[in-house]
Each structure stands twice: as structure tokens, then as C-alpha cells.
Amino acid sequence: MEQTFTQVEKIKQLWIIFTPILITQLAMFSMSFFDIMMTGKYAAHHLAGVAVGSSLWVPISTGIGGILLSITPIVSHFIGANQKKNVSFSVLQGVYTAIGLALLIILIGGFSINPILNAMNLEYDVRYVAKSYLVSISIGVIPLFIYNTLRSFIDALGKTKVSMFITLMTLPINLILNYLLIFGKLGFPEFGGIGAGIASAITYWIVTIIAIVFIHTQEPFTKFKVFHNLPRVSFKKWKEILQFGIPIGLSIFIETSIFSAVTLFMSKYGTIVIASHQAALNFTSFLYMIPLSISMALTILVSYETGAKRFKDAHSYSFLGITIGVSISFITGVLLIIFKNKIALLYSSEPEVIALTSRFLLFGAFFQLSDAIQAPIQGALRGYKDVRVTFIMAIISFWIIGLPLGFILANFTILEPFGYWVSLIIGLAIGALTLTARLLYVQKKQLIEQGQHNISV
Template identity: 25%
Template structure:
């Protein structure tokens, strides 16, 4: 097999897994996109308030998503060995770990809620932020539950089921937004709070549907045996936490580079905060596309890890990066061409639209680094070597991105453009280091055969 073909043969396998995951990931974007789009045309104050609260919860929820990702390589490896009973038992342990995480996140975000007035945000936004914050707080258990069951479906290569559930949830959320934000069909006009209620109910329904599918389908009978007969034991519980927490910290710190930047942008003013929310919504498009394909890389690598086929694991990771690089071009070109008008989708404010158009430049620059870090972080996840992820994330996002954003945006008075100009540095450094650790891990695992 020539050097190029060994990668291209992986393309259809990754696309088959990746496209449903991408559609499901886009469903996550549409939840936030529809909220931002509808709220932006309701009032700029609500858009700014949504920016801060949404980004604080994005940090918490992606922290939880990262934790649940620790379950995927465990299930993927067992799936490669066709151990259905053990998979059911692993899912049960994953849910037990998820319950502990849920309590932790609710307490953490509750503490943040009590200190909203101490974070330097515009005073006029606080009465709008508080009820929206509380509704998001209630939805945390449903998000964690959905993510945990989703890892079971993804790890067993059944990626279409959660995709369809996510599509249903988004349709429900958009309809709910229309009714509750604007007060249609006899309902009161709730504005931002209505968007929060609609999203919370959509998350609840998605969790319930995925749980019902798992427990009612006969084809999962063998997994049910492991789930009901297997016990939550300390050994498996500790192992899943050992896999989950580094991933949670990695995704949490990566998200913090963006979410905590919202605090700095809030110091600049309401208009900048509104533009920041628009940019975060746009940026999530690329991130979720890349991460969807990268999740397929993690599944394939974990399967090969179970079979001890490390040559194909390497080919899969490289093929995944090639596909993600192509996707980065497809995402970047139209956004760059439409940079002067894309903000109009979200708001009529010309000041916000102008800020968005300038911030598009650093956004396009960091797409390559974002794709690289997504791909090789997931390739490492597939090999169950997750400890390096949190150390690299700390260096890239807390030591480099956030201080550099403060320097360029606040100290040197570069504003929101300066803050966003720090992201290409952190993301690219993370991608390079993840690739180095992936190659080292492959070499080590291959030497043990």
C-alpha cells in the first residue's frame, strides 16, 4: 500500500462515523445559535447578557462533556473486543461518575451565581442575567445524562441514534424560542428567560429519549445484562474518573480561554460583549465540525488500540487531520468573504457588525491550529493516554492565551480584536504538543506488543 493510499482508505470509514457525530455536534451549535439569533433581534442588552451567562455555562458543560469523553475509549476498546456485558457495566460506572460530576458543577455554578455582581459586568445587565442563569443551572443534570449515554452509542459505533435525538431537540428548541421569546400563541413575552426555558426543556427531552432508547430496544439486551448485573465497583469507578477528569480539565481549560475572555470583554462594554457573543457562536461552528470528525478518530483509534493494531491507529489519526484541514478551508473561506455582513444575521447594530468583521481575521488564522489540537487530542483519547492533555491545555490556554489576551486587549488597549488575537497562539501550540505526545504514545504501546 503506497504512502497516500494508506490514509485515503481511512477516509470513508471516518466519514461514515464522523458525519452523524458532526450533525449531532451542529445540533449543539444550533441550540445556542437559535438562542443568539432570536435574542439578538429582541434586544442588544439581552444579547450581551446571554453572552456572559452562556459562556460561563459553556465552560461548565464542556467540562462535563470532556469528562464523559473518558467513557468513549473504554467502550470503544471493549467494543473492539466484542465484550457487551463489560460495556453495560462500564456505562453504569460512567453514570455513577456523572452523578458526582453533576453535584460538583451545580455547586460550582451556584457559587458563581452568588458572585455575579462582583465580576465587573455592566450593572444594567444583572437583572437580565440572573433568571437566565438559574434556568441554565437546572438543565445541568440533563446535559450530563445525555452526554453519558451518547458515549455508549458513539463507542459502539451507533452514531446515528444520538444524531436524530439531537435534531429533534433542536427543532423543539427553535419552536419553543419563537413562542416564549416573542410571546406567541397566547404565551407571555419572556425574552431571554424564554430562550432559557425552551433550551432547558429541549435538553430534558433529549436525555429522556436517549435513555428510553437504550432500555427499550431488544438489540441492547446483552448490554442490559452488564448494566443491571454489574456493580458499581471502586476499581472501575476510579479508572473512569482517571480517564474522565484529565479530559474534563483539558476541555474546560480550552473553553475557559474563550469563556473567561468574556469577563475581559465585559470590561470593555456592552457593545463589545454583544460582538463577542456573535463571534463565539460563529467560532463554535468550526470547533464542533472539527471535534465531530476528531471524535470519529478517537473511536477508530480506540478500536485499533483494543486490537493492538498501532500502524492503522497512526494512519487513522493522520487521515483525520487531513480531513479536518480540508474542513477548515471550507469553513474559513465563506466566513472571510462575508465578514462585513455576517454580523447582520444576529443584530441590527452597526457597531456590533463592525466589531465582528474585524474579529473574523484572527478567527480565520486559528482554524488550522484548532483543527490540529482537536484531532490529536482525540487521537490521544483513543489510546487512553489522557494525562498529557491537561498539562498541555494549562500551558496553552492559561499560561499563553489568557495572559496574552489581557496584554493585547486590555493593557495595550487593542479591545476585543486584541483579545481574539491571542487565540491562534494557544491553539496552534496545543495542536503541535498533542501530536508529539500521540506519536510518543504510539511508539510506547507498539513496543509492548
Template identity: 30%
Template sequence: MSIVHPRSIGYTADSWRAELAATVRLAAPLALAGLLQMAIGAMDVMFIARLGPLPLAGASLAVAFQGTLLWSLCGLTGSVAALIAEAVGRKGPAIREVRRATRMAFWLSVLVGLLGMVLCFNGEWIMRMTGQPPEVAMPASTYLDIIAWAFVPQLIANVLRNFVSALGRPFFATMIALAVLPVNFIGNYILIFGAFGAPEMGLEGAAWASVITGIATMAAFVLAIQHNRRLRRYHIFGNWWRPEWEGFKAIVRIGTPVAITIIAEAGLFGSAAFLMGNIGALELAAHTLALNIAALAFQIPFGIGQAAVIRVGYHYGSRNREAIGRAGWAAISCSLAFVAVTGGGMLFTPELLLSAWIDPADPANHALVALAVSYLAIAAAFQLSDALQAVAMGALRGLQDTRVPMAYAILGYWACGFTLALYLAFETPLAGLGVWIGLATGLSLVAIALMQRWIRREKLGLIRH
């Protein structure tokens, strides 16, 4: 894909086919990069699991806390993509505007990254406040003390990922995620088990491997940008000390509601796990399996949603109302086509999907499989809602509309979804199924509200040009 202006052939779609093709070219590498990031996380779990249940439990708590915080801060700093897309759509290459916005995203990454580090350094206090047993809280706090050092490089890498994607090089994200996979594997193997003469560090080694992977990812993006003629001309690493307060404020204004939205959604699913744990260990295990499958499937709509931010942002900057609508609807159509496949798999071949984690034919797993299959039936239904809310949210972010969607997310996920899940789980015989019905309801309400806002974007004045 060539870099550039939406008025050029790659970006001004005179037909639905051209817009769909442009969306797929942008979304496919972003979605694949998301899947590779999940593979890195799964690799960490496989290594840590060999250390025993207590280190695994501690690391799981630490990653749940740090991961949610990192994801939300990535939403904050990654909002620079909407500003870059608008600038390119409005002025072609827009070298100065893109450089200034990216520079301020770097500043913000360092500031909020330091805040994230402080929170992680207080991990033991946080674990105690949430009532975690000492034998789990101690390894969790140890893991957080180390992985905190990955915050700033991971956030800067996220800004660079959005930079290259908004400028037509999304495949860099895929290639870099693929390249750091062996870095993560080797780092875990050497540092956890003390291979090749290195000291055996156990859980601490796993945390340091994650830090190394984060630094390697950032360095790989820097090298890729510096060796690409089209991207290098933006000189995003020059004059890094110069403030551009208007750009800084714009990223904070757009990105803060995004970060809060992510916390609301991640918090909903995290709370669902706690509800399941109160119902029973078997229900929690089945929930974890089903949610892993749903999370993998969600990476595709999530990647399409990221593409929608950029595609809609281009046309928003070029003041092309018809193209804005085409870009949003093309992304929505792509996501619906995909979830028809994943939803069908969850509904009609759930045991085949579960076989990636457990043996469904083993009699010892019969009860676990039965529960997981029932949860996947509901997951198949909310695939539609999950895809719609992800892509509609992305399209609205392309219009730099984030505050009202944030309110929709808080109300839909918590006032409705969580409340219903809590009631159905403990006040009716539905138990675990009630939790999943609550999740599906929350996602569906948010999806309906966001789609209504996208459809009425003209009447609501979201296209201000």
C-alpha cells in the same frame, strides 16, 4: 454502520481509503449533531432577545457559566467512549464490559450533575463575586436556579450519545438533536410569551424550556436504544444499583484531565470577551460576530475529534499498532481538508459570512464590519491550529492519554496565549487584533505540542500493549 469489532470489515481498514471512509461515516453525524446543538442555543438567544437587553444580558452570563460547567462535565463523563471503544476492540461486542462502564458513567453523571446544580443555585453569589451589576446579576441568578435542573438529564444524554456513537450508531445523535429542535422552539414560544393559555413566564419560561429540552433529549436516547435490537442487548439500564468501582475510577482518571482541559480552553475564549469589553463596545461586538463564525466552523473538527477517540480506541483495544496510526492520521487528514474550505471562506469571503448576522452594506455597520473582517483573517489562520489540536487531542484520548495534554492546554492557552493577548491588547496599538493574535498563538502552541506527542506515541510508551 454496523456495530462492532475492528477486525470486521467496517472497522479493520486494510487501506487508507477504508479508514477515511469509516472516519467520515462516524464524524459526519457527530459534527451535524454539534451544529444542531448550536442551533438550539441560537434559538434560545433569539427568543430571549425579544424580552429586552437586561434579560438577554442576564441569560448570556448564566449560559456562559452553566455552559462552560456543563461542557467540562460532559468531557468528564463522555470519556466512557474511550473505554467502550477499547472493550469492543479487544473482545468484540464486550457486552459485560460496555454495560459496566456505561453504568458507572451514569453514576458519575448524577454525582457531578448534583454538584453542578449546587453551583448554579449559588449563582447570585457568583455573579456578585465577579462584579456584575445587580440589574444583570438578578436575572442571571434566576435563570441559573431553573436551568440547574437540566444538569443531570443533559449529562445522562451525553453518556448515551457516546454509547451509541462508540457502538456504531452516531446518526442517532443527529436525528435526536433534529427532533428536539421543535420541542425547544415550542417550549420557548409557549412558556416565554404565554401562548395557548399558558402563563407568561418571560425569562423563567426560557429556562424551563431548556430543562424540558434536556429531559426530552435524554428520553429520546433511551427510547432509541430500547427500540434498537443491537443496542438493547447491552442492557445498560439493568442492575443500575451495582457498583463497578474499577470502571468508575477509570472514567474519573481519564475524564478529569479532559474536563480541566475544556475549562482551560473555554476560559481562554471567555476571558477574551472580557478583554474586548475593556477595549470598547464596538470591538466586543465585532469579536462576538467573528467568534460565532469560528465556533460554527469548529464543530466539524470537533466532531472529527470525537470520531478519532472512538476509531483510535477500537484499534487500541485490538492491539493493532498500524491501525492506530492510520485512524489518527485519517482523522487529521479529514480535518485539514475541511479547514482549508472554512479558512478560505473567512479569508476571501468574510462579508458573505457576516451577512448571516448583519447587513455589511449598511453604512452604519461599516466600522463593525471592518473590525470583524480583520478578526476573521486571523481566525482563518488559526482554523488550522484549532483543527489540529482538536483532532490530535481526540486521538490521544483514544489512547487514554489525557494528563499531559491537559498540561499542554493550561500552559499553551494561559501562560502563553492569554498573557500575549493581554500584552498586545493594552501595551501595543494592536488592541483587539492583539487579543486575536494571542488566541491564535495559544491554539498553535497547543496544536504543535499535541501533534508532537501523537507522532512520538510509540517512543513515549502510549501504546502499552
């Protein structure tokens, strides 16, 4: 990364950072995307089982991943402030933190998976697939969280193309493993949806090993000597990572878990509705990778500029990111409405599932605009290291307003399961408005402080 002076230079740098992140996110999400799509081609009850398992796993994995995202602004801030000697220690403590969090998640999951699934109104086959899928995924939890940390370090240096290259190397492996293990091809056992979990776990190990090799052998990573010495665990550094990362992780968990909670509430409507809901949610989540990637790019650039005390530049990047996000998401929303029937065909050949998925996708199109505003703003706020208020706003908009409203609409109006999707749209819109107000407040405050500092100097 380098300092920019004009809007054209900023757009170019933002695009250079954003594009590889988007490709990486699409490739990473494609693992889940193809898990759902390929399992849907296998059987509806396997699709429902993977949907339930994914609904429990995704909020946890993204929430913990959010905690480890704190490495990105920490490292970017050091780079912007020209304090490069602090980078290696922070990254390794992030790896230690990732391992500790992974072990904690595995332990908690071992005790809670049966009670949670047994409490749900699921058919036996669906419950069996969901549990087995989660157990399979757990094999790859430790490497996945380590990779999240290493990728945060790679991206913080502005080398987002490296993350893209690593992920693209492993995506074909995941697809091949899915094909072999879901459908039992070339002599492999036929696991159905469970095979998707096994394939993902193996892929997590592979992508982590590749990332370690890159960091240890390629410039500019080698100059930081990340793996040359292994320092002792520093609980002081853990505290810094967690104090900054936990609000980020909880905000992401709050947002993703609301979608999972909706899936669990929909279990009362039967296997076909669960399968259709999950298929539509899977595709809209795929589109969400666009504003999410802009968000991650803004975290890198805004933290870099604030580290260098260039607050006006940070403000410009925030505005550009939101503008680009809204423009792209408007286009994807229109395309989603036009091609909803063809998209539904990607997930199932069963007429009932196709029809319901198309209807859910129509509601999903309206997610795009709110996502395009709130996701980039969250990224900018993380760059400013302002994360606690975002967490509180997420709780209010999704859990205090969104989910209760969804329950009312689903149970006391003709909307039924679609009522939850209407409430999600409302929750996202409220989140976008409140986050906009917070970003404007933070930016105004920093510009005032910078002005006072310049006067005193």
C-alpha cells in the same frame, strides 16, 4: 464497526462514523447558536446577559461532558477486545457518575453565582439576564449529563447515526420553545434571553428521555441490557471513569474557559463589545464542530483499533483525521473571511454590533487551521488513553502563555479588545504544535512495544 485493511476502507469507515457525529454536534450546538442569535434579535443587553451567562456555563458543561466522554474509549476498548460483558456495568456507573457530578455543579453554582456576577463590571439589566439564564439552565443539568453518558455509549458502538437522529428530533422543539419564550408568542410570557435558558433546559429533558427509550428498545443496544438491572454504585468503577475522564474534562475546560475568561475581561469595554465578541465567538465555535467531530470519531476508531492491538491501523486513522480536518477548515476559514459581513447580520440589526462582529470574525478565520490540527490529535490521544500530558499542555499554551499575552496586547497596544483574539490564535497554534509532538511520541512508542511483543512471541 469492523476491521479495515486498505486506506479506502479506512476513509469510508471514518466518514461513516464522522458524518453523523458532525450533524449531531451541529444540531446540539445549534441550541446555543440560536439562543445567541435569537436573543440578539430581541435586545443588545439581553444578548450581552446571555453571553456572560453562557461564558460561565459552557466551560462547566463541556468540562463535565469531557469527563463523561471517557465512557466512549472505555466501551470501544471493550468491544475491540471482545469483552462485551463489561459494557453495561460501565455505562450505568457512568450514569451514576453523571448524576453525582450534576448535583455537585448545582450546589457549587448556588453558592457562587451571585459573588461572581457581582464582581463583574456589568450593567444591572445585563447581570439580571445572566443570572436568570443560568438558573433556568440548571433545571436541565442532570438530564444533560446523563445524555452525555448515554450518547458516549451509543457512539462507542459505532452507531453515531442514532445520536444524530435523536438530536435532530429535538432541535425543532428547542427552536419552537425559543421563539415562544424569548418573544412571548402564542400567549406565552415574554422572557427575552431568559427564555432561551428555559427552552434549553426543557430540551435536555426531552433528548435524555428519547435516548433512554432507544437504548432500552432498539438493537444493537438491547443485547447489552443496560437498564435491565441497576447495580449498586461502584466507587472502584467511578475511580476508573474519573481517573481517565478528569484529564479529558480538564483539558476541555481549560480550552473553553479561556474563551469565557476573555469574555469576562471584555466586560470593561461595554455592552456593544461584549455582544459583538460573543456573536463572533458563537459562529467560530459553530465551525469548530467540524474538527471536534473528527476528534470524537478518532477517539472511537483509535480506541477500537488499540483494543484489538492493531496499532498501525490506529496510526493510519489518526493521519487521515488530521488531513481531512485541515482540508475542511481551510475552506471554512476562507468562506468566513469572504462572508463575514453577512454572518454578522445574522446576530444583530444594530450597525455598531454588525461592524464590530465583522472585525472579530476576521480574526476568527485564523482559528480554523490550529483547531483543525489540535482537535483531531486530542481525539486520537484519547483513543490511545493518553490524556494527562494533553491537560498539562493545554494549561501552558492557553493560561500561562495565551491569556497573559492577551492582557498585554489589549491594555498596552492599539489592538485593545482584538488583542485577546490575537492571543487566542497564538495559544491555539502553540497547542497544535505541542500536541503534534506528543501524538508522534505515543505512536512511535506503541509501535516499538508491538514490535518487541511480536519478537518475544
